[in-house]
Amino acid sequence: MSTRHVPCCNVAGMTDRRADRTEAIMRAALALAQEVGFAKLSIEAVAARAGVGKHTVYRRWPSRGLLFLDAVLTLDQHGLAHRDTGDIVADLREVMTRAADLLGRPPWGPLYQDLIGEAQHDPQVAAALNQRFIEPQTADTLARLRAARDQGQLDPDFDLDLAMEILSGPLYFRLLITQQPMTDTYIDRVLHAVFAGMSPRPDKGDTTTTR
Amino acid sequence: MSTRHVPCCNVAGMTDRRADRTEAIMRAALALAQEVGFAKLSIEAVAARAGVGKHTVYRRWPSRGLLFLDAVLTLDQHGLAHRDTGDIVADLREVMTRAADLLGRPPWGPLYQDLIGEAQHDPQVAAALNQRFIEPQTADTLARLRAARDQGQLDPDFDLDLAMEILSGPLYFRLLITQQPMTDTYIDRVLHAVFAGMSPRPDKGDTTTTR
DNA sequence: ACGGCACGGCACGGACCGTGTCGATACTTG
């Protein structure tokens, strides 16, 4: 009874045959999703591609959406942690640029988009996505903002939570709604808007407009 | 050969039997979607509920997603047009509040959420949603912002496009990602952040934080 | 050597898909 009844995604520490199948299934799901998109992703096809019986998939994941979530969240999040160079805007810009590159462009962009789409239909996917990706990410951003405020770079009553959502919101709006590209200049515009209005130093820089 | 080959949703001007079926189908789709959600919405069930053959559905809509789009966009958009009372912030707040009520709460909230979710999988739905709802809405917002700038309420180099996306983005972020409610106080915080930083008058008001 | 467990393969009933056919019905045209 060593590794039994582990519901899903407990890759670390599994040296079993079980771990091999789990990884094979996720890899197959990822490859197929890139080829045909999540909408046409079937458990049957994933199992076949992974060289695995359907049961082996169903034993691990209760739904197609949660399998897809696990597969997509294998993406490398290392670049999305904030450094502290002392310059809050530069540090935020670095992560925002990397996030836009990673989540807004192939190969991960369309998958991430599909994942959020599925989260709109399936509450379990939505909850897991928040818990396993969004919340850690926002916590990191908030910590960096709080450090900047403590260092006196931001006004003491700077609204950290709101700033985080104003930094993220427009990027998600572009990704999910208008589906325009998230360019570096756009990120700069957002940063300028937030930190010209809310920081103590009214340092006017570029107001470059794209359109 | 009068009303033939009208692809879809040409309700106005149809007095045919065709119009009756079209409306019956959309009503059935809407009702079923509210009951079981878009994920479990099948053409068969819609046709059965509408008392209609499947062909009658397929003749009008090429996909389940586009049918759902037409059904959802029957919502009443009247309250989402900006007035011009002379106070840009008040006018924006009015529409934002109404939009949050309409699109963020039952009965339309979950449907709108599902619709955006489907847009992530289906480019046709995404394009149509933008063209038929998002773009008119943003155009209206932009027009109101431009009027305010022309009236001298905003700085001449105020970035209108960006402001629009900073006003919308955080609300969509809450609707689609964190799924937190879009409260009136949150709308006020967003408005304050944008118009404290970008308007010529640094009129500090409420910095009410919810959490 | 043995017992248990996860495995792959296979088959099943069921839900929907998208299409085809057919006779009935309503609208258009002359």
Place this chain on the structure above:
DNA sequence: CAAGTATCGACACGGTCCGTGCCGTGCCGT
């Protein structure tokens, strides 16, 4: 009013995929 035509509902079809049950096999620890 009558002939013609487009659309309709009903039904049937092959196909895909779902989720589950069963069976024989191979790997595992004991």
